[in-house]
Amino acid sequence: MTEPFEPAPSLDSPEEKARYDRGAAVLNAVDGGSAPAVMEALADIAPDLAHHIVAFGFGDIYARAGLDPKQRQLVTLGILTALGGCEPQLEVHVRTSLNVGLTPTEIVEALTHAAGYCGFPKALNAIFTAKKVFAARGLLPVGGETRTD
Known part of the structure; x- marks a missing residue:
C-alpha cells in the first residue's frame, strides 16, 4: 500500500513568515503579476516548494544588496x-x-x-x-x- 504524503515541518514561524513576506514584496515589484499563478499551481502538491521559491529565491537571494x-x-x-x-x-x-x-x-x-x-x-x-x-x-x-x- 502506498503511504500518503507525510506533513512537512511548519513554515508558520515568525522568521519564515518574514522571509516569505519580504520575498513576496520583491517578487510583486519585479514580476508583473504572474507569480500568484505559479504559487497556486503548486498549492495542491508542493505548497512548501512555493513557499521556498518566494522566501528563499526572492526574500533571501533577490533582495540582497550588491x-x-x-x-x-x-x-x-x-x-x-x-x-x-x-x-x-x-x-x-x-x-x-x-x-x-x-x-x-x-x-x-x-x-x-x-x-x-x-x-x-x-x-x-x-x-x-x-x-x-x-x-x-x-x-x-x-x-x-x-x-x-
Missing part, C-alpha cells in the same frame, strides 16, 4: 540559457527582465553572448523563448512575426 534588478535578471537569463530545458522559467524571466527595465536589444544581446559559452542550440531556444514574449508584448521589429509551427 546587484540591481537589471543585473540580477541578466545573470538569470544567462544561467537559464546555459542550463537549457528551462524555457518556461526563461519565459517568466524574459518578462521580468522587461519589467525591470531591460530592453529587448539587451536581452537578445545577453542570450547571443551566452552562445559562446553554452552553445548555439541552447542560445537559439532562449532566443525563440524571448521572441515569444516580445511578440506577446508587441515588441518585435516591424514585420516580425512569431512562427507557431
Whole structure:
C-alpha cells in the first residue's frame, strides 16, 4: 500500500513568515503579476516548494544588496540559457527582465553572448523563448512575426 504524503515541518514561524513576506514584496515589484499563478499551481502538491521559491529565491537571494534588478535578471537569463530545458522559467524571466527595465536589444544581446559559452542550440531556444514574449508584448521589429509551427 502506498503511504500518503507525510506533513512537512511548519513554515508558520515568525522568521519564515518574514522571509516569505519580504520575498513576496520583491517578487510583486519585479514580476508583473504572474507569480500568484505559479504559487497556486503548486498549492495542491508542493505548497512548501512555493513557499521556498518566494522566501528563499526572492526574500533571501533577490533582495540582497550588491546587484540591481537589471543585473540580477541578466545573470538569470544567462544561467537559464546555459542550463537549457528551462524555457518556461526563461519565459517568466524574459518578462521580468522587461519589467525591470531591460530592453529587448539587451536581452537578445545577453542570450547571443551566452552562445559562446553554452552553445548555439541552447542560445537559439532562449532566443525563440524571448521572441515569444516580445511578440506577446508587441515588441518585435516591424514585420516580425512569431512562427507557431
